[in-house]
Amino acid sequence: MLDVKGIDVTYGRAKVLHDVSLQLNQGEMVFIVGRNGAGKTTLLRTISGLMKPSKGSIAYNGEDTHGLSSAKLAQKGVRYVAQDKRVFSHLTVRDNIELAAYAAGEDMSTAIQRVTSIYPKLNDLMDNKAGGLSGGEREILLIGRALVGNPRLFLIDEPTEGLAAIVMEDIFRILSQMKENNVSAVIVEQNLSTVNRLADRVYIMKEGKIIREISEKSEMADTKELESHL
Ligand SMILES: Nc1ncnc2c1ncn2[C@@H]1O[C@H](COP(=O)(O)OP(=O)(O)OP(=O)(O)O)[C@@H](O)[C@H]1O
Ligand SMILES: [Mg+2]
Known part of the structure; x- marks a missing residue:
């Protein structure tokens, strides 16, 4: 479904991704771990079409994405949930969902149902x-919005960052439901x-x-190895 092959990505003159390759098969949940500044966000932004690699290629369902904008990729079912947890704060929760429904060409009741199915408490909000x-x-609202329009590929950046342990468990439950x-x-x-x-595979970035x-699975369960890269 996704084949990232040997990409380099630069900000101005600074190269931040070097020869990165990653594959994702249909139905897989793959995780990326790595320290601050390792390039994780840059990789997700590049897959989502917000940035373009200066070298290498990205294929999504067999199609080279180089000429495709992030909007076009979204139309084709790619959903990027950014790290900054930014919502349309002056709008209601319903209006936030409505914008996603409009963008995805989905009716509002289906959209609301998708969002509330992962977290029924949103009904009250x-x-x-x-x-x-x-x-x-x-x-949760951002992940819910990403579900609108029945997308095919999710790119989610640090969904539990900065959250209390109990809320992390809510997010965990939502991700396992998605899995x-x-x-x-x-x-x-x-x-x-x-x-x-949750991971089917883990990539470590540095x-x-x-x-x-x-x-x-046994190596994933050995958190010492993973921890040494965080
Ligand atoms: N807009 C930007 N302009 C220039 N350099 C940037 C920009 N955004 C990120 N960088 C640099 O690119 C590198 C990778 O950043 P990136 O945000 O992809 O890392 P990350 O692994 O997501 O880090 P974090 O764990 O802090 O979210 C860092 O050295 C960062 O300083
Ligand atoms: Mg990041």
């Missing part, structure tokens, strides 16, 4: 301003307990490179 939501609720529904996702995550329980891929 529909008329609240999104800016007043807690960090966890905002992230049960066989979604395909590349997720950046520093919380190794989430990674261990200084703009993928330095290791772990596909053995």
